[in-house]
């Protein structure tokens with residue numbers, strides 16, 4: 410299996426500066442779109458070895474990781490111990506025991522069998538938002554947004570994510586990268602060639618009928 414042999418050191422090998430990268434990812438999961446608060450439950454589908462979970466439990470969130478590779482699940486359990494729950498499961502079918510505040514899917518959208526059906530599936534148990542990364546050179550943004558809306562995610566916020574995965578930036582450069590994420594046209598230009606969006610999609614708020 411593709412990921413089995415990488416499970417032991419996934420986070421440390423896949424990210425040049427894992428703590429900066431994952432802290433920034435977690436910041437955006439919390440703040441982009443509908444705000445999360447400590448105590449909220451994060452369901453991380455395709456969680457890998459639970460590197461992101463480490464950040465969330467340290468910040469007082471409840472964390473539930475799910476991955477289909479047994480070696481990743483084992484590595485995540487070793488990393489997180491009693492502080493979180495990690496299960497073997499397929500992101501296409503997994504249903505948590507109770508609704509969660511946020512569902513996240515990072516670097517794994519391509520494992521959905523049917524993207525629209527997946528969004529509908531997640532919408533049934535996600536209270537505040539679904540957050541995932543999206544490569545606009547791989548997927549047509551408009552198609553993904555349309556699938557989200559059809560699944561009932563009426564409030565969608567996008568943010569360019571410019572923290573490089575395989576290069577560790579010195580602190581000042583990392584601060585500039587975070588600033589550039591909010592630079593509008595410049596950011597959109599960069600996304601034509603590199604980097605991804607973070608997408609936060611929340612259920613449409615019901616308007617009271619008079």
Ligand SMILES: C[S@@+](CC[C@H](N)C(=O)[O-])C[C@H]1O[C@@H](n2cnc3c(N)ncnc32)[C@H](O)[C@@H]1O
Pocket residue numbers: 412423454455456457458475476477478481498499500501514515516517520
């Ligand atoms: C590129 S890694 C990303 C891991 C982690 N989310 C991250 O951002 O570092 C992809 C992960 O998806 C998992 N995976 C692949 N297909 C899956 C599926 N159908 N359901 C759940 N997890 C899956 C793999 O085992 C692997 O851990």
